[in-house]
Amino acid sequence: MEGGDHLAHERKKAQFDVEAMKIVWAGSRHAFEVSDRISKLVASDPAFRKDNRPMLSRKELFKNTLRKAAYAWKRIIELRLSEEEASKLRFYVDEPAFTDLHWGMFLPAIKGQGTEEQQQKWLPLAYKMQIIGCYAQTELGHGSNSSKWWPGGLGKISTHAVVYARLITDGQDHGVHGFIVQLRSLDDHSPLPGITVGDIGMKFGNGAYNTMDNGVLRFDHVRIPRDQMLMKVSQVSREGKYSQSNVPRQLVYGTMVFVRQTIVADASCALSRAVCIATRYSAVRRQFGSQNGGPETQVIDYKTQQSRLFPLLASAYAFRFVGEWLKWLYTDVTQRLQANDFSTLPEAHACTAGLKSLTTAATADGIEECRKLCGGHGYLCSSGLPELFAVYVPACTYEGDNTVLLLQVARFLVKTLSQLGSGKQPVGTTAYMGQVEHLMQCHCNVQKAEDWLKPAVILEAFEARSARMSVACAKNLSKFTNPEEGFAELSGDLVEAAIAHCQLIIVSKFIEKLQQDIPGKGVKQQLGVLCNIYALFLLHKHQGDFLSTGCITPKQAYLANEQLRALYSQARPNAIALVDAFNYTDHYLGSILGCYDGNVYPKLYEAAWKDPLNDSVVPDGYREYIWPMLKQQLRTARL
Numbered sequence: 001m002e003g004g005d006h007l008a009h010e011r012k013k014a015q016f017d018v019e020a021m022k023i024v025w026a027g028s029r030h031a032f033e034v035s036d037r038i039s040k041l042v043a044s045d046p047a048f049r050k051d052n053r054p055m056l057s058r059k060e061l062f063k064n065t066l067r068k069a070a071y072a073w074k075r076i077i078e079l080r081l082s083e084e085e086a087s088k089l090r091f092y093v094d095e096p097a098f099t100d101l102h103w104g105m106f107l108p109a110i111k112g113q114g115t116e117e118q119q120q121k122w123l124p125l126a127y128k129m130q131i132i133g134c135y136a137q138t139e140l141g142h143g144s145n146s147s148k149w150w151p152g153g154l155g156k157i158s159t160h161a162v163v164y165a166r167l168i169t170d171g172q173d174h175g176v177h178g179f180i181v182q183l184r185s186l187d188d189h190s191p192l193p194g195i196t197v198g199d200i201g202m203k204f205g206n207g208a209y210n211t212m213d214n215g216v217l218r219f220d221h222v223r224i225p226r227d228q229m230l231m232k233v234s235q236v237s238r239e240g241k242y243s244q245s246n247v248p249r250q251l252v253y254g255t256m257v258f259v260r261q262t263i264v265a266d267a268s269c270a271l272s273r274a275v276c277i278a279t280r281y282s283a284v285r286r287q288f289g290s291q292n293g294g295p296e297t298q299v300i301d302y303k304t305q306q307s308r309l310f311p312l313l314a315s316a317y318a319f320r321f322v323g324e325w326l327k328w329l330y331t332d333v334t335q336r337l338q339a340n341d342f343s344t345l346p347e348a349h350a351c352t353a354g355l356k357s358l359t360t361a362a363t364a365d366g367i368e369e370c371r372k373l374c375g376g377h378g379y380l381c382s383s384g385l386p387e388l389f390a391v392y393v394p395a396c397t398y399e400g401d402n403t404v405l406l407l408q409v410a411r412f413l414v415k416t417l418s419q420l421g422s423g424k425q426p427v428g429t430t431a432y433m434g435q436v437e438h439l440m441q442c443h444c445n446v447q448k449a450e451d452w453l454k455p456a457v458i459l460e461a462f463e464a465r466s467a468r469m470s471v472a473c474a475k476n477l478s479k480f481t482n483p484e485e486g487f488a489e490l491s492g493d494l495v496e497a498a499i500a501h502c503q504l505i506i507v508s509k510f511i512e513k514l515q516q517d518i519p520g521k522g523v524k525q526q527l528g529v530l531c532n533i534y535a536l537f538l539l540h541k542h543q544g545d546f547l548s549t550g551c552i553t554p555k556q557a558y559l560a561n562e563q564l565r566a567l568y569s570q571a572r573p574n575a576i577a578l579v580d581a582f583n584y585t586d587h588y589l590g591s592i593l594g595c596y597d598g599n600v601y602p603k604l605y606e607a608a609w610k611d612p613l614n615d616s617v618v619p620d621g622y623r624e625y626i627w628p629m630l631k632q633q634l635r636t637a638r639l
């Protein structure tokens with residue numbers, strides 16, 4: 001079959017209104033319209049071509065990124081794009097660049113930690129891109145006193161950086177503070193005196209994150225003007241006197257709360273992209289199982305394929321909704337901070353840290369699983385999956401190593417539990433800890449498989465598991481005379497308790513989403529199926545936790561798995577429509593296996609011939625190396 005829509009028969013099976021689901025996925029009709037318009041704008045502009053990335057040398061790749069960034073900026077100004085539209089444009093250009101750190105960290109750091117006066121001075125320059133900034137926190141070795149190492153945009157482009165360093169006045173160390181530091185001349189871009197700066201070298205994968213100039217930075221007797229210390233949290237007077245505002249010191253880390261929140265939203269994008277590719281290809285691919293000479297089985301009909309693919313599809317939706325909620329939480333905490341209410345900052349920190357950890361880990365693993373779900377073709381760069389994996393996987397490390405972040409969540413949970421004794425009622429995502437006595441002894445009320453479809457049953461099982469794991473950690477910790485020693489010794493268990501808590505948040509936010517009014521034929525029902533798949537998949541995967549804490553019985557675990565299989569069958573006819581609802585253009589997907597029309601094989605065949613290696617029939621190097629070897633063998637054989 002040539003041309004046409006090879007997936008049309010699959011699209012006809014959908015039991016819901018795909019156009020309505022697109023609005024739900026985008027968040028609102030307005031968000032959908034912006035996203036749809038900008039994605040088409042990028043896809044139709046040859047300046048944003050990206051299929052050649054894996055073939056380019058590092059220097060060509062990097063120069064190409066600079067060209068795209070400058071062109072994108074020009075288009076943003078010409079078309080008078082709003083911030084929302086510009087950030088969608090960045091998203092669909094789909095190429096990490098120094099601009100990410102400028103807009104995503106440098107500007108937010110000044111907004112969050114600079115005084116009004118500092119903001120008035122620096123923000124207009126940064127907004128007009130008259131200066132370009134990065135965010136320099138991480139060190140090569142340890143300690144905020146060696147060399148900065150890793151900051152994106154630092155290596156070759158940034159003119160300025162927010163640098164985190166120890167503040168010492170009168171011989172007293174006041175800990176880490178943020179400083180705006182000019183790095184390069186605004187005239188000829190050369191490093192300023194005392195500054196050594198460069199790129200740290202090639203990173204994992206071809207193309208991928210190598211479009212970014214992650215950098216190294218050293219200072220030798222560099223003087224930073226006093227008014228370039230970010231002074232919202234603490235100040236140094238002209239006389240060198242150190243003082244602190246009436247705000248928590250933790251605000252110094254506020255930029256990370258903001259960025260981690262965006263990383264959670266981004267996880268749903270990366271995962272949905274991989275899932276879209278794997279789902280479409282699984283419907284196109286037929287392998288074995290032919291009966292009476294009929295067509296072979298579509299691999300998407302194999303239960304094993306479904307049990308690997310559909311939980312990822314459900315996770316993409318789950319991460320989308322928890323990301324939406326996290327954005328709300330971040331906006332709420334920001335408004336409170338402006339009104340000097342700091343009460344929800346610890347929760348915002350724990351939620352952003354924990355959800356960043358969980359969603360990036362699941363997404364990185366999920367992309368790799370999608371590659372395997374596509375068989376051998378998934379390993380071709382033209383599948384789009386190798387580059388997506390290479391570009392995505394550092395998300396498990398940047399903005400805080402995922403394990404380190406889970407330990408932050410664990411500290412928050414232990415603290416919450418310890419405050420119960422003094423009568424402090426937990427709120428927000430830890431409100432369930434207020435019912436800890438009930439959760440410690442409740443029994444799951446599942447007698448038949450369908451009982452697992454009740455939101456209250458699922459929620460109670462997840463709450464009980466999380467509460468019991470945290471309480472067990474707290475009890476074990478209390479046996480240590482030195483709490484820090486105890487924390488280190490039990491860190492493995494604490495990480496698992498933190499994971500249980502964060503999974504509960506994602507499940508509960510999906511359930512809350514379903515309580516809203518969701519228009520469109522069949523849309524809510526499909527989301528209900530996905531929500532149950534997500535929850536029961538987690539329950540099945542972590543059944544050891546649920547069983548060992550006595551939250552469910554072995555029979556109930558068995559029934560959950562039985563229900564999960566039934567849910568896969570319900571999702572099957574809707575699978576293609578559920579990935580169509582992401583509304584990704586073929587340009588954005590960048591994958592032959594995932595193309596909208598499913599016409600995979602002719603495109604793969606054509607693409608192979610475009611590889612530079614096929615430019616000539618006899619490759620470079622043949623005459624030099626292979627021909628003499630063949631001749632030698634021939635001579636030996638004749639002897």
Ligand SMILES: CCCCCCCC/C=C\CCCCCCCCCCC/C=C/C(=O)SCCNC(=O)CCNC(=O)[C@H](O)C(C)(C)COP(=O)(O)OP(=O)(O)OC[C@H]1O[C@@H](n2cnc3c(N)ncnc32)[C@H](O)[C@@H]1OP(=O)(O)O
Nearest residue numbers: 069072086087090099103104137250253256349398399400
């Ligand atoms: C194409 C061109 C187009 C142009 C388009 C223009 C428009 C574009 C528009 C937009 C584009 C935007 C794109 C955005 C994309 C962003 C890209 C992101 C890329 C990622 C780059 C990566 C950057 C980095 O990695 S930066 C470095 C991050 N480093 C870390 O995360 C380190 C991890 N470690 C920690 O977090 C540690 O906690 C610590 C180092 C912060 C502190 O450690 P320590 O001093 O030991 O303190 P600790 O005991 O842990 O904690 C003390 C108390 O503080 C509390 N706490 C800790 N962290 C926080 C926090 N973040 N917030 C609040 N509170 C915090 C902690 O709970 C303790 O509290 P307690 O009450 O005392 O217990």
Ligand SMILES: Cc1cc2nc3c(=O)[nH]c(=O)nc-3n(C[C@H](O)[C@H](O)[C@H](O)COP(=O)(O)OP(=O)(O)OC[C@H]3O[C@@H](n4cnc5c(N)ncnc54)[C@H](O)[C@@H]3O)c2cc1C
Nearest residue numbers: 101135136137138150151152394397398399400401403404
């Ligand atoms: C692509 C990329 C882009 C980046 N961009 C920036 C940037 O723009 N600006 C910037 O400042 N930084 C940036 N970083 C740096 C990044 O933030 C750090 O790499 C990250 O915070 C992890 O720190 P680390 O590398 O020191 O790892 P380490 O802390 O050395 O971690 C190594 C291992 O030790 C474990 N470990 C560490 N501490 C503990 C602990 N307390 N308890 C238990 N286990 C522990 C970790 O789990 C991990 O397995 C970037 C990194 C990457 C990969």
